[in-house]
Amino acid sequence: MKVLIALLVILLIGLQFRLWFGDGSLQEVSRLRDEARDTQTELIRLRGRNQALQAEVADLKSGLDAIEERARAELGMIDPDETFYQFVREKSTRRTSINNSNNTQGSGVLIDRATGAQ
Numbered sequence: 232m233k234v235l236i237a238l239l240v241i242l243l244i245g246l247q248f249r250l251w252f253g254d255g256s257l258q259e260v261s262r263l264r265d266e267a268r269d270t271q272t273e274l275i276r277l278r279g280r281n282q283a284l285q286a287e288v289a290d291l292k293s294g295l296d297a298i299e300e301r302a303r304a305e306l307g308m309i310d311p312d313e314t315f316y317q318f319v320r321e322k323s324t325r326r327t328s329i330n331n332s333n334n335t336q337g338s339g340v341l342i343d344r345a346t347g348a349q
Contacts, residue, residue, distance in 0.1 A: 250256060290297040302308035309315050 251258070287297070299308070
């Protein structure tokens with residue numbers, strides 16, 4: 232009888248060890264759940280990005296407005312009937328700070344000749 236109880240205790244300890252630390256253990260299941268959750272979050276983010284890119288591609292294929300907008304923003308395109316005015320700030324003679332004395336950037340205004348709108 233003592234041998235049977237000892238054998239059952241050893242079997243129980245072996246099964247508990249496998250449950251907590253072996254293949255398919257609770258720790259591994261928890262880790263896999265966390266990994267699946269992280270992968271799902273990444274998948275949702277990438278699907279949103281893909282939808283945005285697909286919308287941009289469709290917009291570029293369907294009309295010239297998106298192409299013109301990109302050309303204006305990235306390449307500085309100006310239509311022939313528009314006039315571009317650039318205002319350049321003069322250098323300050325009095326140096327109050329380094330930022331103010333080195334600020335020579337200007338701002339531009341685009342005026343449509345046909346409508347006079349900016």
